[in-house]
Amino acid sequence: MATSVLDNMLYKKGFTSETMGNIFSEKNSIQKLLDVEAVLARAQAKIGMIPVEAAEIITEKAKYEIIDLAELERQYAVTSHPFIPLLKAFTKNCGNAGQYVHWGATTQDIMDTAMILQVKEAYNEIFEKLLELNRSLVKMSKQHRDLIMMGRTNGQHALPITLGFKFAVWTAETQRHILRITECKDRLFVGQFSGAVGTLASIGKQGINVRQLMFQELGLQEPVITWNTSRDNLVEFASVVGIMASTMGKIGNEVYTLQKQEFSELEDHIAAGSVGSSTMPHKRNPFEALQIVSLSRLLRTVVFEAYETLENEHERDPRSLSLEYDYIGRMCCMAAAALDKTIRLVDNLVVNEKSFERNMSLLQGLVYSEAVMMKLGEEIGRENAHELVHKLAMQATEKSVPFKDVLLSSEVISGRFTEDEIDELLKPENYLGLAQQFVDNVLSKNHDLLQDTQ
Incomplete structure (x- = not known):
């Protein structure tokens, strides 16, 4: 069953x-x-x-x-x-x-230590996959550092960015995940040998020597004191995995959204022989992306389950241990699957540059309203400039005419700027801010981070 x-x-x-x-x-x-x-x-x-x-x-x-x-x-x-x-x-x-x-042992000594040995194997698998995902994101950040696309806020066109900038944001998240998962390692790989209530009463002082020899052979740290009822080491690991899963879910969700025909900017690679729908032959469904989102949601529910193990009674409380039998293996398995899928998604992602160009012009220049406002603000003050440019932007929207035409019709604007100067304000490459510099910053930090983790 x-x-x-x-x-x-x-x-x-x-x-x-x-x-x-x-x-x-x-x-x-x-x-x-x-x-x-x-x-x-x-x-x-x-x-x-x-x-x-x-x-x-x-x-x-x-x-x-x-x-x-x-x-x-x-x-x-x-x-x-x-x-x-x-x-x-x-x-x-x-x-x-x-x-x-x-x-001289108790059940929990053996079961906790055995579980940590499994977690250690799982950790190594997750860590290697995380490094691979980081490398894939770095590659995309470099490759598309200068590819201009529309940045969106509140689901609406905002200002131009580059695709490399978007990938660099995700790269920076994986950098922090690498640090988090590395930092929790010493707290996580700790064995358990403390006897019935954690005092090693069954074998006394010799227990310290036994414990040292055991954990030296197993490659685990010795606990300062029993962690029978202290499960924070495992919950910390679950929390890191949950945060990491959210980054993968974000990537999957972004591709899922930008693959919609209304955007058509990014596309999940469709392998030969893949079928999108059992009834609609034309469908090209983003299966990899959607599965990543599903796994991300499932992994975040595991974090809540893990937190239920933190409050325990007295010196041992098996009610919490029973939860660990369920969530730890499931969490690690799903984390590995999510990482594999996200790596594949990023490595095989289809980038539709023509769609980027088309979408940049959908609002006929309105996305450069901030650029115009800031330049005009140097002449008449930011608040006055914002009020005027907002009024002109609404006119362009309501009449469905190019923003440039509305700007040229304004005496305040045309009296201060030439048509060539306005054209310069309406070019995306002139209003990228420090997008490319930020990409470079992330890439530089990544090099240093990977050197430290080796």
């Missing part, structure tokens, strides 16, 4: 990557739990807490392939516990050495 898009053959390829699917597979989840038990045994053997021979057997038997999965299901029906069935099966497989399995 498939109750999630991640389980459904028809949908799952659109909601995860193959690598991320493997990271959060049943096999890898169980293997990580066994790995932690084996590392615990080896650490305890090194300090003489358990026999070396027992640790060797525990390590040898810590393999997913020899676990009786059918027995796990039967035991779960009896215990209703997510880990005890596996622990029983593993202990049984170890024979006499099984008495040393899980020595």
Whole structure:
């Protein structure tokens, strides 16, 4: 039975990557739990807490392939516990050495540490894809640095910008995502080994040595104190992923909008053999873009779920842990899918330069009203200039005539500026502000950022 898009053959390829699917597979989840038990045994053997021979057997038997999965299901029906069935099966497989399995540990020690190992693998996948998306956006920022298009505010034509400027804004967002996800790494990759209530009472002072050896081998940080009921490390990661998803959603939504025939400025690449509609043969639907938007919305809902794990009772509260079993894998899978799709969208984006030119002239020069107002303001003051230019702009709109004609008919304007000077004010390349300089600033910062992350 498939109750999630991640389980459904028809949908799952659109909601995860193959690598991320493997990271959060049943096999890898169980293997990580066994790995932690084996590392615990080896650490305890090194300090003489358990026999070396027992640790060797525990390590040898810590393999997913020899676990009786059918027995796990039967035991779960009896215990209703997510880990005890596996622990029983593993202990049984170890024979006499099984008495040393899980020595001094509690379920959450093993499950939290195993989960962090999975998150670490997922983090590396997400981080590499984020860097790739950043590189794709940088390429587009450079390539279209000087390609003039209409900038829009409140859904309306505003002032000219360049397409490179639009991409540079998104590039700058990915720069901040790279910083955020890098900064949370040390707080995130922290193991858990603290016993029943977090005090390591079961093995006392030796527990510090065991913990050091465990996490050194696993490549994790040691906690200063237990984080049984402190899930902020994971929630921070979820928050970063949620913010990152919003950038991808913004890119997808912009392409989705600008592909409408009324704009026709950007277009999701349509692969050979792709079909837009089962009934309308002419359709060229922006499937990649719309799927990115959908994934972005789903990922933001995960952030709310993550925040529900922050308030816990006493020294342990499994009610929060149950939420993590659901949201962490789902979040990472969807984040990987969103990144893959956004990279493909950007890399294969169709740019329709003729549409940019056409749309720039739709309002017959009205988008340069600010340029005229600022120039006129030098003569008669900004407020007076704004009032007059607004009046002239409304006349041009109502009569559907070129803005230039209305400007020339005004004695105030024509008495101060020649027709050639007005023409210069109505050229988009003369009112780009510092758009290209800002693109260059972003590209320069990107070079420095990537140098620091290597």
